[in-house]
Amino acid sequence: xxxxxxxxxxxxxxxxxxxxxxxxxxxxxxxxxxxxxxxxxxxxxxxxxxxxxxxxxxxxxxxxxxxxxxxxxxxxxxxxxxxxxxxxxxxxxxxxxxxxxxxxxxxxxxxxxx
Amino acid sequence: xxxxxxxxxxxxxxxxxxxxxxxxxxxxxxxxxxxxxxxxxxxxxxxxxxxxxxxxxxxxxxxxxxxxxxxxxxxxxxxxxxxxxxxxxxxxxxxxxxxxxxxxxxxxxxxxx
Numbered sequence: 001x002x003x004x005x006x007x008x009x010x011x012x013x014x015x016x017x018x019x020x021x022x023x024x025x026x027x028x029x030x031x032x033x034x035x036x037x038x039x040x041x042x043x044x045x046x047x048x049x050x051x052x053x054x055x056x057x058x059x060x061x062x063x064x065x066x067x068x069x070x071x072x073x074x075x076x077x078x079x080x081x082x083x084x085x086x087x088x089x090x091x092x093x094x095x096x097x098x099x100x101x102x103x104x105x106x107x108x109x110x111x112x113x114x
Numbered sequence: 115x116x117x118x119x120x121x122x123x124x125x126x127x128x129x130x131x132x133x134x135x136x137x138x139x140x141x142x143x144x145x146x147x148x149x150x151x152x153x154x155x156x157x158x159x160x161x162x163x164x165x166x167x168x169x170x171x172x173x174x175x176x177x178x179x180x181x182x183x184x185x186x187x188x189x190x191x192x193x194x195x196x197x198x199x200x201x202x203x204x205x206x207x208x209x210x211x212x213x214x215x216x217x218x219x220x221x222x223x224x225x226x227x
Contacts, residue, residue: 004157031213033214033215035217041219042204042217042218042219042220043158043204043206043215043217045214045215045216048214056214091157091158093157093158095213098213099213100146100165100208100213101213102148102160102163103148103158103160103213103215104160105150105157105158105159106157107155107156107157108157
């Protein structure tokens, strides 16, 4: 079946604007994750969903970042009042059950804040 | 808390040569270990995983990795590298419910002809 789909693939925004990033996980996957990948750095965990609940949002860097998941499927990551340091690739992943099953990643959204 | 160290930021090997990418982890219990590969502009693709059992695991694209508990290592190997293997490789450790993977900083593999 289809893999994890993320949109947009690229987003350029002005500092101070809000942005929404979308993730469509693999159908039937109950667990969904957001990671951030900055230039020269590894992957930084942001938030984990099990169904529509987020039992672990410990990686969200500030209260400007929020995420939701609806219908146990699509997730949206929202960044308010974007800053230049928010520029990064935002990766979404899903897994069957969130218990050590492999993560399947989307191709990411490259966010550039000017 | 778990952590992963990939000591080599860049590695260059000749096509046809053998490859070993190093990964050391820190975790108090039995780790769940993964290797992912990322090509430019792409997401991460799972190469292989270790949960338990045989410490030598086989993956896709001819890769294998060996879990050594005594050394807290999970090194990735390939006997003969192909030019298409040029990419960035990430080692990751996960634990339990939620499977919040912690990734290493990655190793960029360059293959010279």
